[in-house]
Amino acid sequence: MECRVTSLLRDKGFKVTPQRLAIYDVLAKTKAHPSAEMIFNELQPLYPTMSLATVYKTIEILKELKLIQVLNVGEDSFRYDAKTDNHPHINCCKCGKVEDILGIDATDFIDTIASQTSYRLTGQQFYFYGVCSECQKTEKLPQ
Amino acid sequence: MECRVTSLLRDKGFKVTPQRLAIYDVLAKTKAHPSAEMIFNELQPLYPTMSLATVYKTIEILKELKLIQVLNVGEDSFRYDAKTDNHPHINCCKCGKVEDILGIDATDFIDTIASQTSYRLTGQQFYFYGVCSECQKTEKLPQ
DNA sequence: CTATATGCAAATATTTTGCACTGCT
DNA sequence: AGCAGTGCAAAATATTTGCATATAG
Numbered sequence: 001m002e003c004r005v006t007s008l009l010r011d012k013g014f015k016v017t018p019q020r021l022a023i024y025d026v027l028a029k030t031k032a033h034p035s036a037e038m039i040f041n042e043l044q045p046l047y048p049t050m051s052l053a054t055v056y057k058t059i060e061i062l063k064e065l066k067l068i069q070v071l072n073v074g075e076d077s078f079r080y081d082a083k084t085d086n087h088p089h090i091n092c093c094k095c096g097k098v099e100d101i102l103g104i105d106a107t108d109f110i111d112t113i114a115s116q117t118s119y120r121l122t123g124q125q126f127y128f129y130g131v132c133s134e135c136q137k138t139e140k141l142p143q
Numbered sequence: 144m145e146c147r148v149t150s151l152l153r154d155k156g157f158k159v160t161p162q163r164l165a166i167y168d169v170l171a172k173t174k175a176h177p178s179a180e181m182i183f184n185e186l187q188p189l190y191p192t193m194s195l196a197t198v199y200k201t202i203e204i205l206k207e208l209k210l211i212q213v214l215n216v217g218e219d220s221f222r223y224d225a226k227t228d229n230h231p232h233i234n235c236c237k238c239g240k241v242e243d244i245l246g247i248d249a250t251d252f253i254d255t256i257a258s259q260t261s262y263r264l265t266g267q268q269f270y271f272y273g274v275c276s277e278c279q280k281t282e283k284l285p286q
Numbered sequence: 287c288t289a290t291a292t293g294c295a296a297a298t299a300t301t302t303t304g305c306a307c308t309g310c311t
Numbered sequence: 312a313g314c315a316g317t318g319c320a321a322a323a324t325a326t327t328t329g330c331a332t333a334t335a336g
Contacts, residue, residue, distance in 0.1 A: 015310055015315060036301080051318045056301060058316095072215045074268075076326075077300060090262055101256060109252045113244060119233055119273035125217075126269050130262035158290060158335050179326080194293045199326060201291095219301075220325060 008065050019050055023058045027068055027082035033089070033098040035077045073098055073127050088126035094135035101128065151208050162193055166201045170211055170225035176232070176241040178220045216241055216270050231269035237278035244271065 005024045009016050026039050034042065036055045043050050059080060062068040071079040073091040079098060081089075088101040106126065114121050131139065148167045152159050169182050177185065179198045186193050202223060205211040214222040216234040222241060224232075231244040249269065257264050274282065 013315095017310070017316065019317070037299095049318070052300095053302080053319080054317055070217060072217050074213060074215050074221075078217075088256065090256075090260060092262065093265060101260060104255065104259070106252065109249065112247065113231065113233075113271055116247070117233060117244060117271070117273070118276040119235065119271070120279060121271060121273040122236060123272045124270060125272075127267060128256055128260070128262070128264060129266045129268075130260070130264040133261040136263060153336095156290095160291065160335070162292070192293070195325095196294080196327080197292055 005067060008067065009061075012065060014061055014065075019047065019054050020058050020061070022047060022050075023055060024062060024067060024082065027062075027080055031100065033071055033079040033081050035075075035079050037077065039080070071098065071125070071127075073129075086123060086125070088128060090128040090130060092132035092135055093129055094131050094139070097132065099132070148210060151210065152204075155208060157204055162190065162197050163201050163204070165190060165193075166198060167205060167210060167225065170205075170223055174243065176214055176222040176224050178218075178222050180220065182223070214241065214268070214270075216272075229266060229268070231271060233271040233273060235275035235278055236272055237274050237282070240275065242275070 005021060006016050009020065014020075022043055023039055026034065026042050032038070036052060036059060039059075040050070040052050040055045043055075059068070062080075063070060066084060068080050068082050069084050069086075071081055071089060073079065073089065075096075081100075083100060088104055088106070089098050090101055091098050106124075110121070110124060113124075148164060149159050152163065157163070165186055166182055169177065169185050175181070179195065179202060182202075183193070183195050183198045186198075202211070205223075206213060209227060211223045211225050212227050212229075214224055214232060216222065216232065218239075224243075226243065231247055231249070232241050233244055234241050249267075253264070253267060256267075
């Protein structure tokens with residue numbers, strides 16, 4: 001049994017390489033929404049010869065195959081998420097982590113927007129900002 | 144009568160310079176949500192000696208004074224908005240323009256999120272993506 | 287007059303590209 | 312074997328920084 005990534009790559013005429021699978025795996029197995037650099041660093045021990053360029057080129061393909069989605073919470077770099085359903089994200093302003101918000105039904109909100117705009121909607125991205133529970137604790141410690 | 148920007152700058156110990164006022168004015172008078180480069184280009188005719196560095200430095204101050212908000216719809220650069228109330232934005236995937244969505248009350252949606260997260264919320268940003276009405280027309284023309 | 291701001295140029299950071307070599311299929 | 316993919320280095324793009332000069336207060 002072939003996994004989804006393997007068959008999708010092959011179907012679209014892309015070659016299945018260890019690098020591509022490894023990059024997708026990093027994204028599939030983390031909830032940290034890593035940037036290209038973070039993916040690169042994560043893979044260094046296992047693939048010491050892998051280049052950042054390969055990470056970027058692979059991300060491009062994974063995006064095209066809709067295997068990942070792109071996030072931009074307002075940092076200078078992009079982050080990537082292998083969960084491709086369109087859920088909101090929340091970003092801690094103190095530690096910078098980005099987490100999924102799952103189990104939200106935004107249908108009503110989206111419908112309201114759809115009915116008020118002349119655009120044909122194709123998607124949306126909801127970002128929330130705040131302080132995570134860990135950072136809230138730290139905040140309250142003296143100094 | 145002094146305008147808000149002038150007095151706010153002065154109050155916080157920043158000097159009031161023609162450059163700073165001009166940059167804020169560009170943002171206050173447009174609905175295009177320009178990037179730093181777009182602001183710079185807009186000001187070229189009037190302030191031919193202004194440098195991009197000044198645009199970036201001024202944006203930093205305006206952000207600090209909460210006179211502008213920062214947007215990132217997923218481009219490689221940031222955009223800025225002098226409307227600082229937290230309204231959704233919509234981005235046309237064809238022509239790239241970014242427009243305000245006004246008159247939406249997202250309180251219920253935000254409250255739902257607030258009640259489901261352990262974060263102390265400080266803000267949010269809603270981006271919608273689609274095809275604007277102008278681009279929809281163009282789309283349908285033969286070729 | 288003094289301290290801050292500007293403008294230039296150089297530095298930094300992120301992402302993209304060109305090309306010789308490698309390795310899937 | 313053939314062609315797409317990788318890795319390196321260089322380029323492109325966006326943003327930041329250092330510093331000499333200009334200017335607001």
